[in-house]
Amino acid sequence: MQDLSFAVRYVSELLNTAISQRASDIHFDPFAQFIRISLRIDGLLHRHDELACNAYGSVIARLKTLSSLDIAQQRLPQDGRFEWQKQHFRLHTCPCLHGEKMVARLLPTLKQQLTLDTLGLLPAQLNMLQKSLSKGSGLIMVTGPTGSGKTMSLYACLQFLAQQALQIVTLEDPVEMALEGISQIPVRKDYSLSYTDLLKAVLRQDPDIIMIGEIRDSETAQIAIRAALTGHLVLSTLHTSDAFSCVQRLEQMGVPKYHLDDCLNLVLAQRLVRCLCKQCEGSGCDYCRAGFHGRIGVFECLQNDEDFTKLHAAGIEKVRQGITTEQEIQRVL
Numbered sequence: 561m562q563d564l565s566f567a568v569r570y571v572s573e574l575l576n577t578a579i580s581q582r583a584s585d586i587h588f589d590p591f592a593q594f595i596r597i598s599l600r601i602d603g604l605l606h607r608h609d610e611l612a613c614n615a616y617g618s619v620i621a622r623l624k625t626l627s628s629l630d631i632a633q634q635r636l637p638q639d640g641r642f643e644w645q646k647q648h649f650r651l652h653t654c655p656c657l658h659g660e661k662m663v664a665r666l667l668p669t670l671k672q673q674l675t676l677d678t679l680g681l682l683p684a685q686l687n688m689l690q691k692s693l694s695k696g697s698g699l700i701m702v703t704g705p706t707g708s709g710k711t712m713s714l715y716a717c718l719q720f721l722a723q724q725a726l727q728i729v730t731l732e733d734p735v736e737m738a739l740e741g742i743s744q745i746p747v748r749k750d751y752s753l754s755y756t757d758l759l760k761a762v763l764r765q766d767p768d769i770i771m772i773g774e775i776r777d778s779e780t781a782q783i784a785i786r787a788a789l790t791g792h793l794v795l796s797t798l799h800t801s802d803a804f805s806c807v808q809r810l811e812q813m814g815v816p817k818y819h820l821d822d823c824l825n826l827v828l829a830q831r832l833v834r835c836l837c838k839q840c841e842g843s844g845c846d847y848c849r850a851g852f853h854g855r856i857g858v859f860e861c862l863q864n865d866e867d868f869t870k871l872h873a874a875g876i877e878k879v880r881q882g883i884t885t886e887q888e889i890q891r892v893l
Protein backbone atom coordinates (compact mmCIF):
# COMPACT_ATOMS: atom_id res chain seq x y z
CA MET A 561 0.00 0.00 0.00
CA GLN A 562 2.89 2.29 0.88
CA ASP A 563 4.40 1.51 -2.51
CA LEU A 564 1.23 2.50 -4.25
CA SER A 565 0.84 5.85 -2.49
CA PHE A 566 4.53 6.61 -3.21
CA ALA A 567 4.04 5.79 -6.89
CA VAL A 568 0.88 7.87 -7.21
CA ARG A 569 2.62 10.87 -5.65
CA TYR A 570 5.88 10.38 -7.56
CA VAL A 571 4.21 9.98 -10.94
CA SER A 572 1.93 12.98 -10.48
CA GLU A 573 4.86 15.20 -9.48
CA LEU A 574 6.89 13.94 -12.43
CA LEU A 575 4.08 14.52 -14.94
CA ASN A 576 3.43 18.01 -13.54
CA THR A 577 7.13 18.87 -13.79
CA ALA A 578 7.32 17.59 -17.36
CA ILE A 579 4.35 19.75 -18.34
CA SER A 580 5.61 22.90 -16.58
CA GLN A 581 9.12 22.49 -18.04
CA ARG A 582 7.68 22.04 -21.58
CA ALA A 583 9.25 18.58 -21.95
CA SER A 584 8.44 16.54 -25.07
CA ASP A 585 9.38 13.15 -23.51
CA ILE A 586 10.03 11.52 -20.15
CA HIS A 587 12.55 8.66 -20.33
CA PHE A 588 12.80 5.85 -17.74
CA ASP A 589 16.05 3.89 -18.18
CA PRO A 590 16.56 0.90 -15.87
CA PHE A 591 20.22 0.14 -15.01
CA ALA A 592 21.67 -2.41 -12.57
CA GLN A 593 21.90 0.02 -9.63
CA PHE A 594 19.19 2.61 -10.29
CA ILE A 595 16.59 3.89 -12.72
CA ARG A 596 17.52 7.08 -14.57
CA ILE A 597 14.73 9.50 -15.35
CA SER A 598 15.37 12.20 -17.96
CA LEU A 599 13.34 14.91 -19.63
CA ARG A 600 13.73 16.03 -23.23
CA ILE A 601 13.26 19.80 -23.47
CA ASP A 602 13.66 21.79 -26.70
CA GLY A 603 15.24 18.69 -28.26
CA LEU A 604 17.93 18.15 -25.60
CA LEU A 605 17.94 15.44 -22.92
CA HIS A 606 18.33 16.55 -19.27
CA ARG A 607 18.88 14.19 -16.32
CA HIS A 608 16.02 14.66 -13.92
CA ASP A 609 16.18 12.03 -11.17
CA GLU A 610 17.53 8.64 -10.11
CA LEU A 611 15.05 6.21 -8.66
CA ALA A 612 15.86 3.16 -6.48
CA CYS A 613 15.29 -0.10 -8.35
CA ASN A 614 12.85 -1.42 -5.73
CA ALA A 615 10.63 1.65 -6.17
CA TYR A 616 10.40 1.30 -9.95
CA GLY A 617 7.88 -1.56 -10.04
CA SER A 618 5.14 0.54 -8.46
CA VAL A 619 5.93 3.48 -10.79
CA ILE A 620 5.62 1.20 -13.83
CA ALA A 621 2.34 -0.17 -12.45
CA ARG A 622 1.00 3.36 -11.88
CA LEU A 623 1.83 4.51 -15.42
CA LYS A 624 0.52 1.31 -16.98
CA THR A 625 -2.73 1.66 -15.03
CA LEU A 626 -3.12 5.26 -16.21
CA SER A 627 -2.59 4.06 -19.80
CA SER A 628 -4.90 1.01 -19.48
CA LEU A 629 -2.01 -1.36 -20.20
CA ASP A 630 -1.50 -4.90 -18.87
CA ILE A 631 0.46 -4.61 -15.61
CA ALA A 632 1.37 -8.32 -15.58
CA GLN A 633 2.82 -8.25 -19.09
CA GLN A 634 6.53 -7.41 -18.78
CA ARG A 635 8.00 -9.36 -21.66
CA LEU A 636 6.44 -7.62 -24.63
CA PRO A 637 6.48 -3.96 -25.69
CA GLN A 638 3.23 -2.13 -25.01
CA ASP A 639 1.78 1.13 -26.26
CA GLY A 640 -0.91 3.16 -24.51
CA ARG A 641 -2.27 6.64 -23.99
CA PHE A 642 -3.55 8.70 -21.11
CA GLU A 643 -4.55 12.25 -20.23
CA TRP A 644 -3.13 14.24 -17.31
CA GLN A 645 -3.97 17.89 -16.56
CA LYS A 646 -5.50 18.20 -20.06
CA GLN A 647 -2.17 17.08 -21.57
CA HIS A 648 -2.24 13.92 -23.71
CA PHE A 649 0.54 11.40 -23.11
CA ARG A 650 1.58 8.33 -25.05
CA LEU A 651 3.33 5.62 -23.02
CA HIS A 652 5.64 3.08 -24.63
CA THR A 653 7.24 0.20 -22.72
CA CYS A 654 9.95 -2.18 -23.85
CA PRO A 655 11.68 -5.00 -21.93
CA CYS A 656 15.37 -4.32 -21.24
CA LEU A 657 18.18 -6.17 -19.44
CA HIS A 658 17.41 -4.56 -16.06
CA GLY A 659 13.66 -4.14 -16.43
CA GLU A 660 11.17 -2.31 -18.58
CA LYS A 661 12.38 0.82 -20.32
CA MET A 662 9.58 3.35 -20.69
CA VAL A 663 9.05 6.56 -22.61
CA ALA A 664 6.12 8.86 -21.91
CA ARG A 665 5.69 11.28 -24.80
CA LEU A 666 3.77 14.51 -24.29
CA LEU A 667 1.66 14.87 -27.39
CA PRO A 668 1.72 18.37 -28.83
CA THR A 669 -1.23 20.59 -28.03
CA LEU A 670 -2.27 23.63 -29.96
CA LYS A 671 -1.55 26.57 -27.69
CA GLN A 672 -2.22 28.95 -30.48
CA GLN A 673 -3.41 28.62 -34.05
CA LEU A 674 -0.88 26.57 -36.01
CA THR A 675 -0.32 28.69 -39.10
CA LEU A 676 2.22 28.64 -41.91
CA ASP A 677 3.73 31.97 -40.88
CA THR A 678 4.70 30.70 -37.39
CA LEU A 679 6.88 27.83 -38.67
CA GLY A 680 10.00 29.93 -39.32
CA LEU A 681 9.97 30.11 -43.13
CA LEU A 682 11.66 33.11 -44.76
CA PRO A 683 9.15 35.39 -46.58
CA ALA A 684 10.12 34.07 -50.04
CA GLN A 685 9.87 30.47 -48.79
CA LEU A 686 6.44 31.10 -47.25
CA ASN A 687 5.28 32.49 -50.58
CA MET A 688 6.58 29.39 -52.44
CA LEU A 689 4.83 27.05 -50.01
CA GLN A 690 1.50 28.89 -50.20
CA LYS A 691 1.61 28.81 -54.02
CA SER A 692 2.48 25.09 -54.01
CA LEU A 693 -0.39 24.31 -51.65
CA SER A 694 -2.80 26.31 -53.78
CA LYS A 695 -2.04 24.33 -56.95
CA GLY A 696 -4.67 21.69 -56.13
CA SER A 697 -2.54 18.76 -57.29
CA GLY A 698 1.02 17.50 -57.21
CA LEU A 699 3.43 16.38 -54.54
CA ILE A 700 4.88 18.36 -51.62
CA MET A 701 7.63 16.67 -49.63
CA VAL A 702 8.92 17.64 -46.19
CA THR A 703 12.26 16.17 -45.27
CA GLY A 704 14.62 16.10 -42.31
CA PRO A 705 15.76 13.78 -39.52
CA THR A 706 13.48 12.49 -36.73
CA GLY A 707 12.40 15.32 -34.42
CA SER A 708 13.04 18.09 -36.96
CA GLY A 709 9.44 19.33 -36.89
CA LYS A 710 8.17 17.72 -40.11
CA THR A 711 4.79 16.71 -38.65
CA MET A 712 4.04 20.21 -37.34
CA SER A 713 4.88 21.67 -40.77
CA LEU A 714 2.51 19.22 -42.45
CA TYR A 715 -0.18 19.97 -39.87
CA ALA A 716 0.19 23.71 -40.54
CA CYS A 717 -0.17 22.99 -44.29
CA LEU A 718 -3.31 20.93 -43.64
CA GLN A 719 -4.81 23.67 -41.44
CA PHE A 720 -4.15 26.14 -44.27
CA LEU A 721 -5.84 23.81 -46.79
CA ALA A 722 -8.76 23.04 -44.45
CA GLN A 723 -10.01 26.61 -44.84
CA GLN A 724 -11.31 25.58 -48.28
CA ALA A 725 -14.08 23.05 -48.91
CA LEU A 726 -11.86 20.08 -49.64
CA GLN A 727 -11.77 16.40 -48.73
CA ILE A 728 -8.60 15.96 -46.70
CA VAL A 729 -7.46 12.54 -45.51
CA THR A 730 -4.31 11.62 -43.61
CA LEU A 731 -2.58 8.31 -42.96
CA GLU A 732 -0.45 8.61 -39.83
CA ASP A 733 1.63 6.42 -37.54
CA PRO A 734 0.62 7.63 -34.99
CA VAL A 735 -1.82 10.54 -35.16
CA GLU A 736 0.00 13.14 -33.06
CA MET A 737 -2.70 15.74 -32.81
CA ALA A 738 -6.40 15.83 -33.73
CA LEU A 739 -7.13 18.39 -36.46
CA GLU A 740 -10.53 19.86 -37.18
CA GLY A 741 -12.18 19.13 -40.52
CA ILE A 742 -9.64 16.49 -41.51
CA SER A 743 -10.14 12.70 -41.59
CA GLN A 744 -7.11 11.26 -39.82
CA ILE A 745 -6.46 7.53 -40.09
CA PRO A 746 -4.05 6.02 -37.56
CA VAL A 747 -1.91 3.25 -39.07
CA ARG A 748 -1.82 0.43 -36.56
CA LYS A 749 0.67 -2.37 -36.72
CA ASP A 750 -1.85 -4.89 -35.44
CA TYR A 751 -4.11 -4.34 -38.45
CA SER A 752 -3.97 -7.13 -40.96
CA LEU A 753 -4.12 -4.42 -43.65
CA SER A 754 -0.76 -3.16 -44.89
CA TYR A 755 0.14 0.52 -45.18
CA THR A 756 -0.21 0.43 -48.95
CA ASP A 757 -3.56 -1.42 -48.80
CA LEU A 758 -4.86 1.28 -46.48
CA LEU A 759 -3.53 3.97 -48.82
CA LYS A 760 -5.25 2.36 -51.83
CA ALA A 761 -8.51 2.19 -49.84
CA VAL A 762 -8.22 5.90 -48.99
CA LEU A 763 -7.67 6.81 -52.64
CA ARG A 764 -10.90 5.04 -53.63
CA GLN A 765 -12.83 7.43 -51.37
CA ASP A 766 -12.30 10.44 -53.63
CA PRO A 767 -10.08 12.66 -51.48
CA ASP A 768 -8.77 16.01 -52.80
CA ILE A 769 -5.76 16.05 -50.51
CA ILE A 770 -3.87 13.15 -48.95
CA MET A 771 -1.21 13.38 -46.29
CA ILE A 772 0.92 10.24 -46.12
CA GLY A 773 2.85 10.27 -42.84
CA GLU A 774 5.97 8.88 -44.44
CA ILE A 775 7.04 7.39 -47.78
CA ARG A 776 8.62 4.19 -46.47
CA ASP A 777 9.18 2.10 -49.56
CA SER A 778 9.03 1.99 -53.31
CA GLU A 779 5.40 0.82 -53.40
CA THR A 780 4.22 3.77 -51.28
CA ALA A 781 6.27 6.11 -53.48
CA GLN A 782 4.62 4.74 -56.66
CA ILE A 783 1.11 5.13 -55.24
CA ALA A 784 1.86 8.65 -53.98
CA ILE A 785 3.21 9.72 -57.39
CA ARG A 786 0.27 8.19 -59.25
CA ALA A 787 -2.12 10.07 -56.94
CA ALA A 788 -0.20 13.32 -57.43
CA LEU A 789 -0.25 12.86 -61.22
CA THR A 790 -4.01 12.23 -61.27
CA GLY A 791 -5.28 15.43 -59.71
CA HIS A 792 -4.66 14.96 -56.00
CA LEU A 793 -2.50 17.08 -53.79
CA VAL A 794 -0.21 14.71 -51.88
CA LEU A 795 1.87 15.73 -48.86
CA SER A 796 4.42 13.44 -47.31
CA THR A 797 7.78 13.14 -45.57
CA LEU A 798 11.10 11.36 -46.05
CA HIS A 799 14.10 11.05 -43.76
CA THR A 800 16.81 12.79 -45.77
CA SER A 801 19.23 15.48 -44.69
CA ASP A 802 18.44 18.04 -47.40
CA ALA A 803 16.09 18.82 -50.25
CA PHE A 804 18.31 17.47 -53.06
CA SER A 805 18.72 14.11 -51.30
CA CYS A 806 14.95 13.82 -51.09
CA VAL A 807 14.68 13.99 -54.89
CA GLN A 808 17.52 11.47 -55.23
CA ARG A 809 15.86 9.09 -52.76
CA LEU A 810 12.57 9.21 -54.68
CA GLU A 811 14.47 8.34 -57.87
CA GLN A 812 16.21 5.47 -56.06
CA MET A 813 12.77 4.25 -55.02
CA GLY A 814 11.98 3.86 -58.71
CA VAL A 815 10.13 7.09 -59.43
CA PRO A 816 11.14 8.21 -62.94
CA LYS A 817 12.61 11.71 -63.17
CA TYR A 818 10.02 12.78 -65.77
CA HIS A 819 7.25 11.98 -63.28
CA LEU A 820 8.96 14.08 -60.62
CA ASP A 821 9.35 16.90 -63.14
CA ASP A 822 5.61 16.68 -63.78
CA CYS A 823 4.30 16.53 -60.25
CA LEU A 824 6.85 17.57 -57.62
CA ASN A 825 5.60 21.01 -56.49
CA LEU A 826 8.06 21.61 -53.70
CA VAL A 827 10.57 19.99 -51.35
CA LEU A 828 11.03 21.48 -47.89
CA ALA A 829 14.01 20.42 -45.80
CA GLN A 830 14.02 21.51 -42.20
CA ARG A 831 15.61 21.52 -38.74
CA LEU A 832 14.51 22.97 -35.41
CA VAL A 833 16.79 25.41 -33.60
CA ARG A 834 16.33 26.68 -30.06
CA CYS A 835 15.17 30.29 -29.72
CA LEU A 836 16.93 32.72 -27.41
CA CYS A 837 14.81 33.52 -24.37
CA LYS A 838 13.03 36.84 -24.82
CA GLN A 839 12.95 37.54 -21.07
CA CYS A 840 16.71 37.38 -20.45
CA GLU A 841 18.07 37.53 -24.05
CA GLY A 842 20.08 34.38 -23.49
CA SER A 843 21.77 35.03 -20.16
CA GLY A 844 19.53 32.49 -18.38
CA CYS A 845 16.53 33.03 -16.09
CA ASP A 846 13.77 31.12 -14.29
CA TYR A 847 11.56 31.26 -17.36
CA CYS A 848 13.99 29.47 -19.69
CA ARG A 849 16.58 26.72 -19.79
CA ALA A 850 20.16 27.97 -20.23
CA GLY A 851 18.99 31.05 -22.10
CA PHE A 852 16.74 29.26 -24.59
CA HIS A 853 12.98 28.95 -24.73
CA GLY A 854 11.12 27.05 -27.45
CA ARG A 855 12.23 26.16 -30.97
CA ILE A 856 11.65 27.43 -34.50
CA GLY A 857 12.11 25.84 -37.92
CA VAL A 858 14.94 26.59 -40.33
CA PHE A 859 14.07 25.66 -43.91
CA GLU A 860 15.31 25.20 -47.44
CA CYS A 861 12.74 25.06 -50.25
CA LEU A 862 13.59 23.38 -53.54
CA GLN A 863 11.46 24.01 -56.61
CA ASN A 864 12.42 23.10 -60.22
CA ASP A 865 16.16 22.85 -59.37
CA GLU A 866 16.18 26.63 -59.08
CA ASP A 867 18.79 28.46 -57.05
CA PHE A 868 17.53 28.47 -53.48
CA THR A 869 18.44 29.40 -49.90
CA LYS A 870 20.32 26.51 -48.31
CA LEU A 871 19.57 25.36 -44.76
CA HIS A 872 22.73 26.89 -43.35
CA ALA A 873 22.08 30.29 -44.94
CA ALA A 874 18.51 30.23 -43.63
CA GLY A 875 19.94 29.49 -40.16
CA ILE A 876 22.36 32.40 -40.37
CA GLU A 877 19.40 34.64 -41.23
CA LYS A 878 17.82 33.57 -37.89
CA VAL A 879 21.06 34.58 -36.13
CA ARG A 880 21.04 37.94 -37.90
CA GLN A 881 17.47 38.52 -36.68
CA GLY A 882 18.55 37.76 -33.10
CA ILE A 883 16.27 34.71 -32.85
CA THR A 884 19.03 32.19 -32.16
CA THR A 885 22.82 31.96 -31.88
CA GLU A 886 25.58 30.91 -34.26
CA GLN A 887 26.58 28.08 -31.86
CA GLU A 888 23.03 26.74 -32.01
CA ILE A 889 23.12 26.76 -35.84
CA GLN A 890 26.45 24.90 -35.72
CA ARG A 891 25.02 22.38 -33.25
CA VAL A 892 21.94 21.62 -35.32
CA LEU A 893 23.12 22.06 -38.92
Ligand SMILES: [Zn+2]
Nearest residue numbers: 837840845848
Ligand atom coordinates in the same frame (compact mmCIF):
# COMPACT_ATOMS: atom_id res chain seq x y z
ZN1 LIG B 1 15.58 33.45 -19.93
